[in-house]
Amino acid sequence: MPRITAARVIVTCPGRNFVTLKIECNDGTTGVGDATLNGREMAVASYLSDHVVPCLVGRDAHRIEDIWQYLYKGAYWRRGPVTMTAIAAVDTALWDIKGKLAGLPVYQLLGGAARDSVMVYGHANGATIEDTIAAARDYQQQGYKAIRLQCGIPGMASTYGVSKDRFFYEPADADLPSENVWSTSKYLRIVPELFKAAREALGWDVHLLHDIHHRLTPIEAGRLGKDLEPYRPFWLEDATPAENQDAFRLIRQHTTSPLAVGEVFNSIWDCKGLIENQLIDYIRNTVVHAGGITHLRRIAALADLYQIKTGCHGATDLSPVCMAAALHFDLSVPNFGIQEYMRHTPETDAVFPHAYRFANGAMHPGDAPGLGVDIDEDLAAAHDYKRAFLPVNRLEDGTMHDW
Numbered sequence: 371m372p373r374i375t376a377a378r379v380i381v382t383c384p385g386r387n388f389v390t391l392k393i394e395c396n397d398g399t400t401g402v403g404d405a406t407l408n409g410r411e412m413a414v415a416s417y418l419s420d421h422v423v424p425c426l427v428g429r430d431a432h433r434i435e436d437i438w439q440y441l442y443k444g445a446y447w448r449r450g451p452v453t454m455t456a457i458a459a460v461d462t463a464l465w466d467i468k469g470k471l472a473g474l475p476v477y478q479l480l481g482g483a484a485r486d487s488v489m490v491y492g493h494a495n496g497a498t499i500e501d502t503i504a505a506a507r508d509y510q511q512q513g514y515k516a517i518r519l520q521c522g523i524p525g526m527a528s529t530y531g532v533s534k535d536r537f538f539y540e541p542a543d544a545d546l547p548s549e550n551v552w553s554t555s556k557y558l559r560i561v562p563e564l565f566k567a568a569r570e571a572l573g574w575d576v577h578l579l580h581d582i583h584h585r586l587t588p589i590e591a592g593r594l595g596k597d598l599e600p601y602r603p604f605w606l607e608d609a610t611p612a613e614n615q616d617a618f619r620l621i622r623q624h625t626t627s628p629l630a631v632g633e634v635f636n637s638i639w640d641c642k643g644l645i646e647n648q649l650i651d652y653i654r655n656t657v658v659h660a661g662g663i664t665h666l667r668r669i670a671a672l673a674d675l676y677q678i679k680t681g682c683h684g685a686t687d688l689s690p691v692c693m694a695a696a697l698h699f700d701l702s703v704p705n706f707g708i709q710e711y712m713r714h715t716p717e718t719d720a721v722f723p724h725a726y727r728f729a730n731g732a733m734h735p736g737d738a739p740g741l742g743v744d745i746d747e748d749l750a751a752a753h754d755y756k757r758a759f760l761p762v763n764r765l766e767d768g769t770m771h772d773w
């Protein structure tokens with residue numbers, strides 16, 4: 371039996387913060403799991419090292435389901451982003467170990483490849499509609515079949531999804547939260563213009579996506595969905611905050627634009643109502659924030675009953691360890707929809723050597739045993755943690771709004 375002998379929490383900042391759990395077994399096998407919770411990294415690091423690691427030592431690393439249940443039910447305090455991210459890290463590392471011991475890539479343990487590769491979408495953004503379309507053309511030339519479009523709003527100093535850097539968008543950018551300003555009415559005017567111009571310039575053979583980032587009321591989202599219908603968006607993401615899941619009923623009554631939600635959800639209970647009432651088309655949880663591969667498969671199985679597809683979150687705050695785990699999941703799950711892919715910087719890629727690859731708008735996790743990703747601990751140690759916060763968002767009159 372591969373007995374867990376140690377587990378280490380590694381915090382590193384190769385340009386942005388990442389928290390990684392590395393589990394070691396008595397036979398020398400190791401496994402890694404992503405534990406990064408953007409802007410709240412140290413809460414998960416402490417949850418793991420103070421409260422989880424002591425309970426792992428001595429356990430049979432093969433018993434993934436039992437350890438999951440032990441950490442979930444055993445804590446008494448259930449769910450929540452910190453708890454579920456910590457559980458995800460353990461779960462991911464244990465799948466990595468199981469794959470290495472079996473000599474198989476993790477997707478083979480999950481039932482094998484259900485497709486040849488997984489379609490990903492890239493982020494095209496710019497200060498103006500023209501800049502955004504130019505960026506989208508770049509993605510098309512690189513082979514992307516799906517592109518997310520975000521553009522600056524005239525009269526607003528900064529807009530969600532529009533980076534200062536052409537290639538790398540990093541929202542957690544300051545030692546204390548930066549403050550953005552938001553105007554729904556200005557935003558609602560520009561997005562249909564962006565999509566109209568994009569269809570004219572890019573044609574119809576490319577999927578176009580858009581992230582609203584929880585900023586609209588349900589009726590405003592219904593209006594935007596309706597306005598975008600002629601341009602056939604692949605999805606509208608996070609149209610409204612989803613604590614009140616019934617809000618999506620109202621959006622649905624007004625538009626056939628497909629809806630995606632879930633990057634801030636952390637358990638099947640956050641998704642249940644939206645899935646069972648068929649209020650969404652894509653569920654966007656990913657491995658690190660939704661309890662790991664084990665729990666994500668359960669969510670996907672529920673969604674599959676209702677023809678809802680997966681669309682895993684894949685922003686740069688999810689480390690290459692999460693990306694690898696997501697790709698194994700994506701390749702094997704029957705109701706795969708799409709995978710978000712925001713490229714990491716070369717500094718991050720160097721700390722996390724990985725086997726996954728991109729070609730023709732799609733990705734493959736590779737065939738190395740386990741997840742096919744590791745952490746270079748010496749290099750990681752050279753990048754000290756640097757506190758960084760996500761921005762906050764206010765309306766023009768100073769009222770706090772959703773970011």
Ligand SMILES: O=C(O)[C@@H](O)[C@@H](O)[C@H](O)[C@H](O)CO
Pocket residue numbers: 408541581583633683684685686687710760
């Ligand atoms: O869809 C997305 O990629 C976004 O919503 C993220 O950039 C999100 O803002 C970050 O992951 C927050 O950490």
Ligand SMILES: [Mg+2]
Pocket residue numbers: 581583607608633
């Ligand atoms: Mg998003």
